[in-house]
Amino acid sequence: MPILHDLELNRRDLMVGGGTLAALTAVPAVVQAQPSPAGAPALTKVSLTVNGQSHDLEIDIRTTLLDALRERLHLTGSKKGCDHGQCGACTVLIDGRRVNSCLTLAIMNEGMEITTIEGLGTPENLHPMQEAFIKHDGYQCGYCTPGQICSGVAVLGEIKAGIPSHVTPDLTQPVTLSDAEIRERMSGNICRCGAYSNIVEAMTEVAGRQG
């Protein structure tokens, strides 16, 4: 689509786009072998598996998974809305379960399978949930959207797996998909633009297609 293509070009003219990993080689030289008593940052090596690709990083132990993804791997699809686990914009999937990536340190995720929005689909090859969000206009500004979509994918999985929620009427019966189940489970993902009604429709369509 020319619109998208030109935006990409525009961006590249100014600065290299977010997808590149080239900046890994240009990370500032703050690396110290061991924590220093003088207050220098404690650095450690961590191997993160993100979207099926392994990345070896030497990282300040204070770095959240979100900041490692965004600032070191330049996977900026996961958004920082609050940095305190209050908004859900940073939601990623870790071993298939949704996690606020601002609330977990990068070093705690060694060996885990991390999936970000970039791992679900690309503009040329969209995940069904991404397609449904476009069709139902399940977004406006787009900032909470990657988190909503990651949560949305995980929520359908949770319901399928029979994991109950606060609104599940009968814990002895299989969990069934309903608007109330979707709304309850998605409530950790704030959308200030207020696309909730459309997001429920998008998720319902994807759930229907999955059968």
Next chain:
Amino acid sequence: MKFDKPETTNPIDQLKVVGQPVNRVDGPLKVTGAATYAYEWHDPHARLAYGYPVGSTIAKGRIASMDLSRARTAPGVVAIVTAKEAGQLGKGSRNTATLLGGPEVEHYHQAIAVVVAETFEQARAAAALVHVTYEEAEGRFDLTAEKDGLGPTESDVKVGEFETAFAEAAVRLDETYTTPDQSHAMMEPHASLAAWDGDKLTIWTSNQMIAWSVGDVAKTLKIPPANVRVISPYIGGGFGSKLFVRSDMILAALGSRAAGRPVKIALPRPFLMNNTTHRPATIQRIRIGAGRDGRITAIAHEGWSGNLPDGDPENAVDQTKLLYAGAHRLTGNRLATLDLPEGNAMRAPGEAPGLMALEIAMDEMAERLGLDPIEFRVINDTQVDPGNPARPFSHRQLVECLRVGAGRFGWAARDARPGTARDGRWLKGIGVAAGFRNNLTMKSGARVRLDRRGVVTVETDMTDIGTGSYTIIAQTAAEMMGLPIERISVRLGDSSFPVSAGSGGQWGANSATAGVYAACVKLRETVAQRLGFNSKDAVFADGEVRSGDRRVSLAQAASDGELVVEDTIEFGNLKKTHQQSTFAAHFVEVAVDAATAETRVRRMLSVCAAGRILNPKTARSQVIGAMTMGVGGALMEELAVDTRRGFFVNHDLAGYEVPVHADIPHQEVIFLDEVDPMSSPMKAKGVGELGLCGVGAAVANAVYNATGIRVRSYPITLDKLITQLPGAS
């Protein structure tokens, strides 16, 4: 192009692309995380550094001392900038408080320093080591306490003899309502990346008004505007919070200058709500007098709000000049000086809190008159400006909105006696409110390019804050040039593009597309000339230019090189001769738990009359989003003021509650078929703020219908209901 006569027929009327529910053209980038927001620009060759702000921990006073020594020697620190290091700064023409405070402190969490370090973690840690002592001054933080000293002013607007007419009215209402301070709480925090190249500054940021930003950055930093470039192609929500230059831009620019490297900074969420702007709280007194026939004879609306010195009031009374008939009228704002953070525009400034009050008052008055609330509004409809009857509305379908909505929502089944409808433990109620917001128009420019592939590229500094600007601009250019939307490329949010209307006041969609229309008219003329057509006869369709038997592909016009034209739409006197406004009727059903007073919204409907709807899909999203914000304002949103220390206590997304998925039911929107040729060549108006105007009152009126409890102080939290519930002891 000057727009000063009502529009006749033009190519937009074909509605092949405009008016269609086209998916967002930026959608694939947004759903895959590929859209680049302010903090997300990477240049592997730039030695990017991270900024972190330090905020004042007093509301008013002076900085006595700042000890930067520990911060300076903290690991990774590159630079620290305070007011002292920054030198003499100016103040943006649209800012009330300065963006880098010190030694004077004007409000809590005013930025007083930026710490720049190699990494985010280092900058944050070092910022915590800045030690500040203050000489605290006494401030004023309590609007209620300031209100009594504030009476009528010379700027009060009077029509007829309100006091006399009110005193003589057969049925009267005199009530006071309050709305709290509110926060925009958009999902993307204010963020900027600044880079200097010699004396030229480029800022990648998140801002609604590109040209305003260029001017105010230049003014603040005391550099020529020509040396400032602002780039903001994606904006993670704004709602007015990003209309103006805020501290992130200035701190990034100052930090970058000091560090000699590009610096980026995002305002931390817990810092943002006191550091940036908010919607000011209001106290509103409304008096309505009517005859027993329900006709309003006297109406007065007075609003009290507070702001920092030189700040503006929250103009909650303006809609009352225009919404209902009545010969005798009074409106006025009273502004207190408060030392809270700066109050400024939030989505539908004025009307949003104003209608939250006025539309409860109308519900109360209808009840006193024994009239249905819809009939009461219909009786008092006016097709002219009540303060100047010679001036008609360009198009006003408020009555139709109410009638259509009543039918669709099942209004006839409502029992007007409160507390009578039950559904098990739930008390059920239905409420209605009118929505009203003026249609503003703003000068707006665009550049359009036709290349040899037959692709049209639109460039304008217009922004897309989730409103759908990319999409409706692409639709406009496609319609005008006779191309499918896939052949249109739209580039926004860059100060190197022509100055547009920007995003605010629901003027963006109509004004910016009208600017693109103007540029496309010029491009059509250029193309026709190039291909040897008479531009008046030429038809642009299916990628071709046609006249009589002759047809030539559009791309042919650019075979010798790209065609580039630019134009600006300017609006003449039509908005003076005709009152241009948008109208809505909002319907809400709630259920209130008879034991706990928990309120749940069950159904919502908005019927809008707002000119031509350029894209029903994105316009509907604007309205449902606004309805959602209306529920927030009605039931939960409130910045709690610490009136001793002078700050908003609940300054993050855990403390400041906004609606989540579980709070919002399925929402329905109906757009009435309407075109307004007085508005622009697009014949459109805005909907982005209309959708919010009146929603809160519809919720409040539904709660009253459910419970019989009239809450006049927002938000309607359960503590305001629980002791008065039917059956409560």
